[in-house]
Amino acid sequence: MKTSPLSRAMKTSPLSRALLVLAIASASTQVNAQDSIVQDQSAEITFVNAPNMALNQQQLIQAIILRNGQALLSQTQQQVAAGNINRERSLLQPELFAEARYTDTERQSTTSDRLSNITSAFGTIDEQNTDVEAGVRVPVATGAELVLSWSGNQREGNLVEAASNGDSNTEAVASLNVSIRQPLLQGIGNRIANARIKEAELQHQRAEYDFHDQLLRVSSSALRAYWRMYLSSQFIEIQQSALDNARNIMQETQNQVNAGRQPRTALLEAEARVIESRAALYNEEQRWRDIQSELKTLLNLSHDAYAMLTFTPIDSPETTPYGASQNFDAYAEDVLSQWPGYHSALLARDIQRLQTNRAVEENRNQLDLVAGYRTSALETRIGDAVSESYATTYPTWYVGVEFSMPLGANLKRSGDIGSAEARQRQAEIELRDIEVSVVNELRTRLHQLEVAHNDLQLAARNQQLYGELYAAERSNYTLGRGRLRDLYEREDDRIEAQQRHAESLALYQLALVAIRLAEGSLFERYGVQINKTLSQG
Template structure:
């Protein structure tokens, strides 16, 4: 491996390509020229397209939005509530019950209106302020004010003292919703990283498929050239019909390999388009190449720290633990009896006009107040205790799962690092194997041209060279895939391509 850029396209066999360039037909050159003229698609652009167009990611984008709406719902519990009522009623009696009714057929008309506002505060108390006006008119001769107007202003407070008391329990639902937003964002980030990884893998596999296709095309050209030479040698009496037949079989095998390579290219293009195109399978993918800096040997400890600090799944589990801790706070409070202190204070005024009734309120001559305690204790309190045990078990289970995830991350990091290191060594070994196969093929071809070898041996040597080149391509792709999977595990895939999280 060189100290310069690590490029998988180098593995396609430049020496073999130079040998066949002069003999290559115009159709092959025209096809490669058309591909070169197509729009180049680099890996970063492919990832950006996937992040914008991937259908699975588009579905997952709704989860953070839904979580944010849940925060609004939780906060609305502590927003003021405006209330208002307007009523009117008439009572007409057919006859008087006594002379004290003041009329032969007592009749009364009552209209009242009330408006108020109430709000829950962090202590759990509900504070209400209201005001109202009542107009009463009667045909009774004993009524001193007719019509009579009653106005009042009142303040009431209901404060839980056991269940529902305290800022911690009353803020829990709101804080849980806020943590839910973070958790939804983490899970969405995980889907983003999955899309990035899948796009990387699809891109690398397309690179491999196209480079393999190049190798198969060049292999077919070699086989056809060898067949032509075998036929010429048979005409001159140097080769036999068996040599020609072996060369024909070699051409047929190369055509079969070429067909499979073309199918692999089409499948790889469809797989990449499915990630970046949203059903746009007729879109042409231009030149692709895995041109990346030479990989640096990873460090287990550094990779583990990054994975533990940045992996979205781990962070989402941490957020879930925080939510369950809030659930435990609420469950501990929920097992307490319901005891509330209620208080109310109101001032009122009465007059023959509405203005006069309002005017009497500041004098505070008419007033009322009330204080009471209300207690409610469920028989046996089994529900509250069961919910507490349920919350404790859920929290302990998730904490245990968090420790297991942390352990799994360490094991997976160690495995991924070893995979990268192994792939780096395999790349060097595969390059040596390809170099050896190239020399063996060149030697066998020279012996054939000098009448010292047979077409079968040349075909075997060519087949070994093709397989060595394909193997080297595959090993290079394996290395890039291993690096991509390690970055996914670390949660650093976006930073690797300098892409901001969207």
């Protein structure tokens, strides 16, 4: 790419400006697979702080997926969602528990102690207690919680010694315990826990679709920058050619002034033309540098570390008409069936339905059946008590029900369910909005493609005609039969036609990227496998 000064500000047709505003939402072309970019074994592009790095669209998309900050943030959201699944699944996970406590008590005897025959002689009661319990809590499919545990207590002190007439100062109690709490209304069948797990799984699927959607959007932004970089490069070449031509004309004008075939004012006009062309070239080069900076930002490349890095687009623009489907309804339905944003909205609706059902379940009245059974063994040593705790000589069991409900209107129930139903309606409205948006976007982008391709054909013919007119005028001027002003007017027309053709090429590529973004087919077009990329990430 040439790097001299700049040319004058470009002229664009009203149609081209309208298309540029419309299509600056995307871009695309034919992929020329080349090995000009250094790659490591993980397919990560290695960027070198050097100018003129050849880059095609496929390589750009791969680098964007692996490096773009927004894409990486969206990918970490998948990891957050995966962690939430495990957190919710833990609600149905058996739990091992154990606790132990040692207590050393020394207290004055109370009036009640002194009235007792055993403790009447004690001014101070000295006692040590060791309490231990270990077991498991097991959630069961009915929604009940089953607790199986072993507990023991060892007590020693002067009170125990007095009660045993000095035979021992230690007393040990051990027992096996079984208890169960079975919900009969709220939480029966683990409906709340299962709903939370299902919601987490759907949220994870939605995060995957959101990640795919985010990758599509950042990739399309990169491709738009790619084709604006191409357009800027073409404008620089056009303006560089115009500057070279202006210098040649100035030299030829100098010769004609010296020969007396042109007035001296013609030389002043030729010099002014050189200055205008140089200024226009400077402007185009600055626009090119801005796009280079935009690409570095999208690729998460620090300007300090890659100040010298510049990119050179190597893909050729596509010029063939886009093969649109003749049956638009079937085409739109097929696009919806695979569009990640639509799938994300479907999952959002399903999640809100689950949350509505869960709000109903969580606000039922509380009615639980509770039951338990335990053994008991009393010995002087803890080891003996443990051995005897398996016997059923001294059992204790209980059974009962527990009930609770709000007094008056259940404000929590009405608030939770009302909010959940409102969020469900929001999700359904959003889903319908996306359906309409996708279909309308497809129609708009297809029409944009048709207009852009027609404009491209017209611009190509326009460039050819003005090129021939300029060549004829230049020949007349060389022969001394034309005016310098007429030559400059023809050159202006030729430059504008060249710019319009380059702009039409870029606009058609932008329109192609726009339709592929709308279809969700951007990655398929460039052979990028998202699942493989995710596994690398």
